[in-house]
Amino acid sequence: MASNEQTQSETNEVKPVVNPPKKINHTWYQSETCVYVVIPIRNVQRDQVHVESTENTLSVNIKLPSSNSEYNLELDLAYHVNSSRTDTKVNTANVEVRLYKVDAIQWASLDSQHKPNAPPVIMNRAPTVQSVPPSYPSSSKKPTNWDKLEVEIKKEEKEEKLEGDAALNQLFQQIYRDGSDEQRRAMNKSFMESGGTVLSTNWDDIAKKKTECKPPDGMEWKPYDN
Numbered sequence: 001m002a003s004n005e006q007t008q009s010e011t012n013e014v015k016p017v018v019n020p021p022k023k024i025n026h027t028w029y030q031s032e033t034c035v036y037v038v039i040p041i042r043n044v045q046r047d048q049v050h051v052e053s054t055e056n057t058l059s060v061n062i063k064l065p066s067s068n069s070e071y072n073l074e075l076d077l078a079y080h081v082n083s084s085r086t087d088t089k090v091n092t093a094n095v096e097v098r099l100y101k102v103d104a105i106q107w108a109s110l111d112s113q114h115k116p117n118a119p120p121v122i123m124n125r126a127p128t129v130q131s132v133p134p135s136y137p138s139s140s141k142k143p144t145n146w147d148k149l150e151v152e153i154k155k156e157e158k159e160e161k162l163e164g165d166a167a168l169n170q171l172f173q174q175i176y177r178d179g180s181d182e183q184r185r186a187m188n189k190s191f192m193e194s195g196g197t198v199l200s201t202n203w204d205d206i207a208k209k210k211t212e213c214k215p216p217d218g219m220e221w222k223p224y225d226n
Contacts, residue, residue, distance in 0.1 A: 037097040053086040078115040
């Protein structure tokens with residue numbers, strides 16, 4: 001009789017209610033090139049997060065810091081991603097997974113189950129600086145290709161045939177422009193010390209002594225008096 005009463009007492013004993021773990025809902029947003037999946041779990045260590053992805057799936061496993069349970073997210077993605085570039089950022093407030101889009105389209109859904117039948121919208125790409133030629137104010141109705149014009153002017157300047165002193169000056173300018181630092185020093189020193197009568201690119205020779213004046217044949221050099 002006592003045994004039956006003990007069994008009945010154990011049966012009527014009130015057991016504590018265990019609340020199920022709170023459901024963790026992920027969110028997502030996107031840019032032109034990426035999709036970001038955000039999981040609001042706080043104070044997670046990086047080694048407690050495991051992420052795997054393929055071109056059309058995402059798997060996330062996180063060991064919850066407040067219990068022995070785990071968070072799992074399995075998704076069949078609505079569109080293709082470049083799985084080799086998938087990366088994960090662990091913050092104090094959440095875990096963020098970045099997926100790189102294969103195509104620059106507007107994702108209408110994250111998972112394939114809710115993917116609409118309508119074709120995806122192509123996102124507008126901002127033109128790069130290199131693809132837009134410079135534009136300058138002009139009264140002409142026909143646009144001018146300034147890059148092409150600059151190339152043509154430089155070509156004409158290079159092919160222009162000069163004569164006499166102009167040709168000689170152009171030659172000296174080209175030698176000075178294309179020469180080494182020592183050649184430029186030699187040209188400056190020899191020209192200044194000789195009163196403009198000597199122009200040498202041999203620094204080893206010019207550096208040893210002052211360059212003497214060498215006027216052209218039939219002419220005599222004299223200092224200029226004010």
